[in-house]
Amino acid sequence: MSISDRFTELAHIRDSLGSLAADPSRVVMEKILSPTEAVIAGKPTILVGTNNYLGLTFDPDLIEAACDAMHEQGSGTTGSRMANGSFFSHAALEDAFAAFYGMPSAMVFSTGYQTNLGLLMGLLGTGDKVVLDAHSHACIYDGCRISGADFFAFKHNDPDDLRKRLRRMGPDAKGALVITEGLYSMLGDTAPLAELCAVAKEYGAWFMVDEAHSFGIYGETGRGLCEEAGILDQVDFITGTFSKSLASLGGFCVSRHPEMRLLRYGSRPYIFSASSSPANIAAAHAALRAVRDRPDLKDKLWANAERLHGGLSGLGYTLASPVSPVIAVRVPSHEEAARTWNELLASGVYVNLVVPPAAPDGESLLRCSLSAGHSFDQIDRIVSAFESAFGGASQPLPQAAGAQ
Amino acid sequence: MSSDATDLDTDILQTLLGFLERFPTKSGELGAQTDLSADLSLDSVSMMEILVEVEDHYDISLPLNMVANVNTVQDLVNEIKPLVESTS
Numbered sequence: 499m500s501i502s503d504r505f506t507e508l509a510h511i512r513d514s515l516g517s518l519a520a521d522p523s524r525v526v527m528e529k530i531l532s533p534t535e536a537v538i539a540g541k542p543t544i545l546v547g548t549n550n551y552l553g554l555t556f557d558p559d560l561i562e563a564a565c566d567a568m569h570e571q572g573s574g575t576t577g578s579r580m581a582n583g584s585f586f587s588h589a590a591l592e593d594a595f596a597a598f599y600g601m602p603s604a605m606v607f608s609t610g611y612q613t614n615l616g617l618l619m620g621l622l623g624t625g626d627k628v629v630l631d632a633h634s635h636a637c638i639y640d641g642c643r644i645s646g647a648d649f650f651a652f653k654h655n656d657p658d659d660l661r662k663r664l665r666r667m668g669p670d671a672k673g674a675l676v677i678t679e680g681l682y683s684m685l686g687d688t689a690p691l692a693e694l695c696a697v698a699k700e701y702g703a704w705f706m707v708d709e710a711h712s713f714g715i716y717g718e719t720g721r722g723l724c725e726e727a728g729i730l731d732q733v734d735f736i737t738g739t740f741s742k743s744l745a746s747l748g749g750f751c752v753s754r755h756p757e758m759r760l761l762r763y764g765s766r767p768y769i770f771s772a773s774s775s776p777a778n779i780a781a782a783h784a785a786l787r788a789v790r791d792r793p794d795l796k797d798k799l800w801a802n803a804e805r806l807h808g809g810l811s812g813l814g815y816t817l818a819s820p821v822s823p824v825i826a827v828r829v830p831s832h833e834e835a836a837r838t839w840n841e842l843l844a845s846g847v848y849v850n851l852v853v854p855p856a857a858p859d860g861e862s863l864l865r866c867s868l869s870a871g872h873s874f875d876q877i878d879r880i881v882s883a884f885e886s887a888f889g890g891a892s893q894p895l896p897q898a899a900g901a902q
Numbered sequence: 903m904s905s906d907a908t909d910l911d912t913d914i915l916q917t918l919l920g921f922l923e924r925f926p927t928k929s930g931e932l933g934a935q936t937d938l939s940a941d942l943s944l945d946s947v948s949m950m951e952i953l954v955e956v957e958d959h960y961d962i963s964l965p966l967n968m969v970a971n972v973n974t975v976q977d978l979v980n981e982i983k984p985l986v987e988s989t990s
Contacts, residue, residue, distance in 0.1 A: 650964075650965055666961060855946060
């Protein structure tokens with residue numbers, strides 16, 4: 499494919515969104531009022547599609563820490579840690595993650611995407627074997643692809659299919675890498691981590707979990723679904739991002755294997771990327787303290803999730819999953835999803851419009867991600883906006899049949 | 903090429919054509935040189951369904967990185983064949 503052909507293809511994708519009059523990439527937030535509200539097209543709008551789970555983006559502790567770091571360390575690191583050396587704050591944050599998990603190894607990366615890319619490119623080489631959940635995030639697929647490993651997908655959240663894939667590998671299963679996520683970002687469903695981990699260990703495979711959407715939200719102390727599933731002593735690698743519950747930019751990996759630290763010498767995304775800015779690192783560190791010391795944030799998030807899930811269920815919509823901080827309304831028709839998304843935006847509610855192939859199963863989704871920063875009044879206004887938006891439809895309401 | 907290898911080639915081709923016949927071809931007859939994307943308009947979801955059927959039929963696993971090398975039905979045969987041979 500030539501570059502001009504590629505431009506033609508991309509323009510086609512843009513135009514197909516434009517024909518639905520629903521192109522989320524054109525939404526500009528003109529003024530950010532709070533973690534849950536911004537001005538869009540001159541109108542104050544409730545944000546319920548930001549992954550700002552703990553609502554910490556305007557938290558005074560984070561802002562003060564970020565401002566102090568910028569004053570003390572400057573606006574940027576201007577290079578990679580392997581070339582320029584490490585700022586003390588990056589090393590301190592790694593120590594804090596290792597301590598929080600009680601594990602010997604932690605590394606921070608410049609974005610969440612780069613975390614999985616960096617870990618996988620560092621761990622894997624040509625001929626290595628990987629089995630990943632079919633719904634895995636693009637950065638997991640990309641990391642596998644770039645590494646040169648042979649990678650196979652198992653059916654989403656299906657331990658039996660994972661077992662079948664490992665069995666078919668024969669002797670190669672021992673030493674293969676199994677990858678899953680904690681909370682899945684589109685449908686809001688969670689992985690059966692204990693079962694998947696048991697299958698991986700049965701075959702002598704390594705087990706990696708991406709907790710991008712579940713860190714700080716699940717587990718008694720916020721260490722994610724691995725904590726909730728009771729497998730922190732068995733999982734080999736846990737990755738996560740700073741750009742969701744931690745309200746900053748960057749990512750982390752922790753491991754019970756001390757050798758994981760050696761990836762500094764072999765992970766190209768780590769070696770060749772500039773490290774996160776001091777402000778980002780300081781904000782993430784302050785947010786990690788909040789996860790540790792302020793469990794009320796998690797409680798408020800879950801109360802909000804229960805309220806929105808209950809409100810939307812009560813209207814009879816088909817929701818993709820049981821209660822979680824990600825609540826997705828299934829809409830069979832793309833056009834109906836786009837029309838409703840526009841209606842919601844016009845009424846002052848911003849959700850995520852997700853159409854195939856980003857939405858699994860061929861349906862479209864109106865995806866909400868809750869925040870501890872939402873008030874019950876905002877949740878109730880979101881539910882009312884959904885009711886009005888679907889109520890104006892020319893087609894019947896999505897039915898609750900099959901809802902979980 | 904031995905006759906066994908040829909037989910296996912034919913068997914895999916016929917199996918694939920059986921799985922693919924439910925998809926209408928844009929032009930011409932369904933065969934070894936049919937382009938999965940251009941002639942059959944197989945989207946990524948349909949492609950994954952076909953691959954799972956083939957995998958279960960032969961009790962093999964096809965690496966996803968292999969799919970990038972596949973354009974025609976024969977390309978897919980060529981990828982499947984060594985995996986079937988290694989299990990038999």
